[in-house]
Amino acid sequence: MGEPRVGDDGTPEAALVGRSLGRRYRRRWALRDCDFVIPTGAVCGLVGPNGSGKSTLLTLAAGLRQPSEGELRVLGLRPGADAELRERTAFVAQDKPLYPRLTVAETLRLGRELNPRWDQRTAVGIVEQGRLPMDSRIGELSGGQRTRVALALALGKRAELLLLDEPMSDLDPLARHQLMGTLMGEAAEHGTTVVISTHILSELDGVADHLLLVDGGRVRLAGPTEEILDAHRLLRGAEGLPLDPGTIVEVRRTGRATTALVRTNGPVADGWQVETPSLDELLLAYLRSPEAASLNTSRSEVAA
Numbered sequence: 001m002g003e004p005r006v007g008d009d010g011t012p013e014a015a016l017v018g019r020s021l022g023r024r025y026r027r028r029w030a031l032r033d034c035d036f037v038i039p040t041g042a043v044c045g046l047v048g049p050n051g052s053g054k055s056t057l058l059t060l061a062a063g064l065r066q067p068s069e070g071e072l073r074v075l076g077l078r079p080g081a082d083a084e085l086r087e088r089t090a091f092v093a094q095d096k097p098l099y100p101r102l103t104v105a106e107t108l109r110l111g112r113e114l115n116p117r118w119d120q121r122t123a124v125g126i127v128e129q130g131r132l133p134m135d136s137r138i139g140e141l142s143g144g145q146r147t148r149v150a151l152a153l154a155l156g157k158r159a160e161l162l163l164l165d166e167p168m169s170d171l172d173p174l175a176r177h178q179l180m181g182t183l184m185g186e187a188a189e190h191g192t193t194v195v196i197s198t199h200i201l202s203e204l205d206g207v208a209d210h211l212l213l214v215d216g217g218r219v220r221l222a223g224p225t226e227e228i229l230d231a232h233r234l235l236r237g238a239e240g241l242p243l244d245p246g247t248i249v250e251v252r253r254t255g256r257a258t259t260a261l262v263r264t265n266g267p268v269a270d271g272w273q274v275e276t277p278s279l280d281e282l283l284l285a286y287l288r289s290p291e292a293a294s295l296n297t298s299r300s301e302v303a304a
């Protein structure tokens with residue numbers, strides 16, 4: 001991760017700030033009462049079940065939709081209202097809209113013409129890594145190949161903030177691994193803030209230094225990954241061992257063994273084998289337990 005920029009008072013500058021943010025489609029709320037802060041330079045994993053509001057949040061941040069209530073600030077500005085933000089952010093939508101009749105080369109040329117900070121070497125490198133012929137038309141590419149071109153455009157733009165909506169979902173495992181590496185390398189080199197939604201939780205391991213878990217349009221987990229992991233323990237033990245009910249996120253019983261995810265970093269009853277959960281274990285436990293209390297450490301992290 002790049003070093004977060006700091007304000008005059010030494011606190012990290014925020015890339016995204018949501019305050020009581022809500023968005024409704026007709027009468028149904030897709031997001032409601034969302035408070036979160038994502039600092040500049042963070043790589044934030046945006047996770048949640050289907051229909052939980054991830055794409056809605058990203059399209060709000062990209063300025064393609066407006067909040068129905070509350071406020072969203074992106075790099076200190078209001079998306080949609082401030083034209084300058086369009087240059088400073090890049091959005092890769094889930095359906096990766098590109099012009100089907102243009103060739104790959106023409107698509108990159110358009111990127112160069114539209115973006116003053118265009119980085120041709122990075123964009124071409126991403127396309128060549130996938131062995132895409134420059135003269136292929138976009139409409140004749142496979143879904144995964146189009147994704148590669150969309151990511152080449154986004155990274156070529158040299159934006160300060162990348163908003164990526166399930167960018168890796170149709171890539172083969174090698175392409176996913178390569179492109180994630182390229183993405184993280186570029187982000188680290190330039191201090192880019194990345195907000196990346198995914199259903200592949202393992203994709204975030206060792207990559208996402210911040211987390212935003214939304215469920216039913218509400219924020220359930222938000223804050224630095226290390227801090228969130230460190231606030232939990234995974235307990236394994238025999239059935240019947242005591243648990244403080246106030247700390248339980250999830251309890252699972254398999255045969256005579258019990259596994260529990262608890263929100264504590266203090267002492268637990270004797271007999272439990274105590275571990276810090278992996279990111280996968282933590283996120284899955286929260287996704288399986290919609291009634292577990294939310295944890296938001298992001299609000300106090302930066303001066304918003």
Ligand SMILES: Nc1ncnc2c1ncn2[C@@H]1O[C@H](COP(=O)(O)OP(=O)(O)OP(=O)(O)O)[C@@H](O)[C@H]1O
Pocket residue numbers: 025026029030048049050051052053054055056057
């Ligand atoms: N254009 C729209 N019109 C009406 N309702 C919408 C629209 N877009 C999204 N919704 C609703 O808003 C809610 C959140 O949808 P959203 O696409 O943000 O979820 P998501 O977390 O990105 O889901 P997925 O993981 O399936 O991509 C859903 O209930 C969805 O039906």
